[in-house]
Amino acid sequence: MNTKDIPTTYEFPLYEGRRPNADATGVAILRAAGAPIIGKTAITEFAVPNFGPWSTNPRNPRNPKHTPGGASCGSTAAVADLHVPISLGCQNSGSLIRPASFTDLFALKQTNNALSTDGVRICFTTLDTVGFLARSIDDLQLLADVCKIPSWTIPQTSSRKISRCISTGARCGIRRDWSQQMLCRKPSHF
Structure with missing residues (x-):
């Protein structure tokens, strides 16, 4: 997800140092609501699970010998390891719900386009969805309310x-x- 003040590299050397000029929609909404944007997390290269030479592949904080579960693994690990209370992630084939289940978190994968994917590197336009990771259902509800996700209560x-x-x-x-x-x-x- 693009952040105007932090490089967005997709974990790929070609994009090293890339600084977008605007935030992704989800980031912009949270920033406008007063949420501090703490930082960026590592993902698998182009958000595709792999073990290539460029991928940092974060570890599962519940068991460092295991994966945190996929593309939104850095966002998941940051919440599970108590670095942040909530994070944004993307799902196209389990990239939110699988890491949440691997790390004992809660995830919200809403209906496609309930939150715009503008500013997000899309793999599949019919599948990619911006979602949330948190340690409680109440935090997911707060994020859904702030982002005005329709009919999620x-x-x-x-x-x-x-x-x-x-x-x-x-x-x-x-x-x-x-x-x-x-x-x-x-x-x-x-």
Whole structure:
């Protein structure tokens, strides 16, 4: 994602030192809302999982011998390792939700174009989506509210159930229709 005051290199030597003249839409919205832009994180080269000579491939802070899960791995690792409370990421085939599941975080992958991808290096126009990573559902809700993501709210009853479920160490998922049914399971290990 472009940031006007921090180089955006896509983890590729050809773009080393590249400084965009404007922020990506998601960055601009957060900056305008008063959020400090702490920094940029490493991604896999062009956000495609690989182990090429140029890729820094961040480590999973829960287990440094493992990957944090894919393209938004730097954003994920920064939140999971308590460097920042929230981060932006992009998803085209699991690049938000997979790293979140690998690091015990929450991710929001909203409907395509719910938040503009202007200023984001796109791999697939029909798949790429800007999303959020956080350590709590409340933080995801705050980001969705600030970015004016349409119709993304957790019903109060579900929010309370999720909090109870999480406090027991279970992993939760909510069906798309926001019904009262939730799927919960205890994590096996990290």
